[in-house]
Amino acid sequence: MTTPPPTRSVKFSDDERGGWSSDRPRREGAPRPVDVSVRGRVLSPTDRLRYSPGSLVMIVSPAKAERDRFTRRTLIEDQAAVLSLDKVRALLRGRVPDEQAEERAAQLLDAAATKRFEAGESVVIAADGLGPNERDHWVRLAHRFRRPRHLILIEVGRDQVADDDRAPLNELRKALDGGELGEAGFHTALRLSGPTVAELKRIVFRQAPRDE
Numbered sequence: 618m619t620t621p622p623p624t625r626s627v628k629f630s631d632d633e634r635g636g637w638s639s640d641r642p643r644r645e646g647a648p649r650p651v652d653v654s655v656r657g658r659v660l661s662p663t664d665r666l667r668y669s670p671g672s673l674v675m676i677v678s679p680a681k682a683e684r685d686r687f688t689r690r691t692l693i694e695d696q697a698a699v700l701s702l703d704k705v706r707a708l709l710r711g712r713v714p715d716e717q718a719e720e721r722a723a724q725l726l727d728a729a730a731t732k733r734f735e736a737g738e739s740v741v742i743a744a745d746g747l748g749p750n751e752r753d754h755w756v757r758l759a760h761r762f763r764r765p766r767h768l769i770l771i772e773v774g775r776d777q778v779a780d781d782d783r784a785p786l787n788e789l790r791k792a793l794d795g796g797e798l799g800e801a802g803f804h805t806a807l808r809l810s811g812p813t814v815a816e817l818k819r820i821v822f823r824q825a826p827r828d829e
Contacts (some may be wrong), residue, residue, distance in 0.1 A: 705722040766804055
């Protein structure tokens with residue numbers, strides 16, 4: 618009987634030992650994004666909403682006119698908190714070259730929101746569109762300052778929804794109704810349509826009163 622050859626010992630470095638682990642630095646590519654997911658809640662329509670001071674609230678709608686009508690009402694007690702790309706675009710019109718306007722508007726909007734978060738003030742973003750990337754951008758900025766994040770979807774009639782907006786709107790509705798927006802970083806989400814839009818009379822940023 619022949620004697621089997623001795624087994625050769627191979628020494629692995631710490632980086633090579635075992636499988637890939639999430640706590641081990643990645644060798645290639647960008648770092649893994651910060652997990653902003655939370656346990657989200659779907660709110661029921663009401664006549665008054667109370668959010669913690671310093672919160673982020675995103676107002677999303679497929680119709681900008683309806684979005685602006687909603688934010689312009691005496692609904693939001695702190696109108697200085699309401700920010701939008703459209704407002705910044707209007708301020709920049711004629712002041713910067715057209716090819717630089719969008720980038721500059723985004724920078725100024727970020728700076729304004731950051732300044733308010735740093736001061737512990739609330740931020741209401743009138744969303745420019747329906748895509749998830751815009752929502753993710755603002756969620757991550759608010760998360761950086763450990764601010765609560767909330768979303769309100771303002772529905773409109775089918776004839777007011779552009780064809781290109783139907784798919785992202787349906788995806789947002791599905792995620793909201795299914796209670797899945799917590800995975801995207803929103804602590805609460807609310808869907809308003811028809812009479813429930815008018816029934817909401819006030820949005821305040823105050824701590825809940827303590828029970829006596």
